[in-house]
Amino acid sequence: MTASSIFWNVMFYIGVALVVLIAVFPFYYAVLSSFETGTDLFRVNYLPQSWDFSNYETVLGRASFLRSVLNSVFVATVTVLAALLLAVTASYALARVRFRGRGLLLLTILAVSMFPQIAVLSGLYELINWLGLYNTPWALIISYTIFTLPFTVWVLTTFMRDLPVEIEEAAIVDGASPWVIITKVFLPLLWPAMVTTGLLAFIGAWNEFLFALTFTIDETQRTVPVAIANFSGASVQEIPWGPIMAASVVVTVPLIILVLVFQRKIVAGLTAGGVKG
Amino acid sequence: MTTTITAATERAMARETGLQQQRVRAAFWFLAPMLLMLFFVAAWPLFRSIMFSFTDADANNIFSGGAEWVGFENYLTWRVRENGDIRWRGVLADPDWWNAVWNTVRFAIISVGLETVLGLLVALMLNAEFKGRGLVRAAILIPWAIPTIVSARMWGWMLNDQYGIINSMLLSVGLIDSPIAWTARPDTAMIAVLIVDIWKTTPFMALLMLAGLQMIPRDMYESAKIDGIHPVKVFFRVTLPLLKPALMVAVIFRLLDALRIFDLIWVLTPRSEGTVTMSVISFQNIREFGDYAEGSAQSSLLFLIILIFVGLYIWLGRVDLTGERS
Known part of the structure; x- marks a missing residue:
């Protein structure tokens, strides 16, 4: 190896180290802060000084915070199941059947997932009030369909389009109806794609903020992002940074584990969908 | 026969x-x-929101159906005063609205621009073969996995004026003389928002571009190497043109996402004039002041802007978004 190639190798690894450091440090620092109380918290340090669990006790002792975690789990789960149910048949039609206006329909569905949520806010507010769902989890489940359903349809369509024609042709020759083709031929092949899309839709619903902020008012109906955004201390000036960091860690660690476990699938789903989760 | x-x-x-x-x-x-389902949750509410923007809907009359049609009054209207001066009113004559437009455009262009460049660098890095590549890819997924509200809170703490680690770092290397109230000062609030957004979204851009890079056949690079072509020239003549389709799609998705930004700004820099965007100002009118008419006019304008923008992009760039042609 020449001197210059060694130099560039070293530079490359420094670059890699820098990227990893920047990516990981903020979360590391949040974990660090979540274990600190009193003066320790307000002194900047780079290495753990103490292992004090009192911030976690504060957060997990709050009935309203636990309630918001349960709300989030419920809303995200129902949203994902509903989206998958509606999307499987729709994406079969979009991926495997040729009909006029298919491209335009796909483009419209994509447009729905990308348009600004604020543009439907007042109309949706009216609809939810009319249905009597204001300040309930169902208001969120309905409104989250706006972004989870198009996304799920879109990704499942791209997955299904890539499956070979032969498997379907054999079933058609055997006289199978489209419904049988979906449930007996495609569904077993589609499980991996459905896990990926379901996971991404779950993350999207778990993180959603605008609708959750608009359509819930009571502490007992809130989801996690609204609860964390509204975390306040004894007085307005005094922001309880310790408990906020503890709450952030509690709701983020499961997500990070999920994402790392399903890493390859998620990257594949993201590139197929091209949509930010 | x-x-x-x-x-x-x-x-x-x-x-x-x-x-x-x-x-x-x-x-x-x-x-x-x-x-x-999409008709009920998307098309109908969109239609109703646009309708509200032509009425005097407010918190008192919106559910009773008493809102009256006022035409374009929420957008632009004028009254001639006794002394002959013309007084303009409505969203389009409101300096606060234009401030929000400017903030949104500024944010979208700077964030997407930097995310594209940085994302490309990270993608090129991950496309090289080295030990621990899988680990690095896992590490850069972490910012993406963290909920936006949590990122906003985490960075809000790191950017805190008195106890924040960022000020402490900058002070210790001598880049600043006194702590900066990053999220509170109107001139630095946008920088704070940009830092957090770029940190959170660059991984997403990098992964999209990495997928594009991996589609480029390896032997292209090998033949360029044999011909002794400089790597920089290979990048601009081979890599970039072949990456263009993936790049175009990634950029449009990011731009659309940046134009509607709400959550990060709402939590990181609340009520800062330096960062209020079109989504934020519209939300404030609808939810905080109960001014459905004006808020809907603003959200409809945002929708119109995005519609025009997407139309132009697809038309000019001939982008194949549906993947039908491939």
């Missing part, structure tokens, strides 16, 4: 079209539930 063949073919063709018709009919019923 020939007649029998024709008859057989015709019968086969008839069966084929019958089958095709049956499939199209089935397709309609498969699509119907999804389309119905």
Whole structure:
């Protein structure tokens, strides 16, 4: 190896180290802060000084915070199941059947997932009030369909389009109806794609903020992002940074584990969908 | 002889079209539930929101149906005063609205621009073969996995004026003389928002571009290497043109996402004039002041801007978003 190639190798690894450091440090620092109380918290340090669990006790002792975690789990789960149910048949039609206006329909569905949520806010507010769902989890489940359903349809369509024609042709020759083709031929092949899309839709619903902020008012109906955004201390000036960091860690660690476990699938789903989760 | 063949073919063709018709009919019923759902949660509310922008809807009359049609009054209207001066009113004559437009555009262009460049660098890095590549890819997924609200809180703490680690770092290397209230000062609030957004979204850009990079055949690079072409030239002549389709799609998705930004700004820099965007100002009118009419006018304008922008992008760039052609 020449001197210059060694130099560039070293530079490359420094670059890699820098990227990893920047990516990981903020979360590391949040974990660090979540274990600190009193003066320790307000002194900047780079290495753990103490292992004090009192911030976690504060957060997990709050009935309203636990309630918001349960709300989030419920809303995200129902949203994902509903989206998958509606999307499987729709994406079969979009991926495997040729009909006029298919491209335009796909483009419209994509447009729905990308348009600004604020543009439907007042109309949706009216609809939810009319249905009597204001300040309930169902208001969120309905409104989250706006972004989870198009996304799920879109990704499942791209997955299904890539499956070979032969498997379907054999079933058609055997006289199978489209419904049988979906449930007996495609569904077993589609499980991996459905896990990926379901996971991404779950993350999207778990993180959603605008609708959750608009359509819930009571502490007992809130989801996690609204609860964390509204975390306040004894007085307005005094922001309880310790408990906020503890709450952030509690709701983020499961997500990070999920994402790392399903890493390859998620990257594949993201590139197929091209949509930010 | 020939007649029998024709008859057989015709019968086969008839069966084929019958089958095709049956499939199209089935397709309609498969699509119907999804389309119905999207009509109720997206198309109808969008239509109603646009309708509200032409009425005087507010918190008192919106649910009783008492809102009255006022035409374009929420957008732009004028009154001639006694002394002959013309007084303009409405969203389009409101400096706060134009400030929000400017903030949104500024944010979208700077964040997406930097995310594209940085994302490309990270993607090129991950496309090289080195030990621990899988670990690095896992590490850069972490910012993406963290909920936006949590990122906003985490960075809010790191950017804190008195106890924040960022000020402490900058002070210790001598880049600043005194702590900066990053999120509170109007001139630095946008920088704070940009830092957090770029940190959170660059991984997403990098992964999209990495997928594009991996589609480029390796032997292209090898033949360029054999011909002794400089790596920088290879990047601009081979990599970039081949990456262009993936890049165009990634950039449009990010731009659309950046133009509607709400959550990060709402939590990181609340009520800062330096960062209020179109989504934020519209939300404030609708939810905080109960001014459905003006808020809807603003959200409809944002929708219109995005519509025009997407139309231009698809038309000028000839981007194949649906992947139907490939």
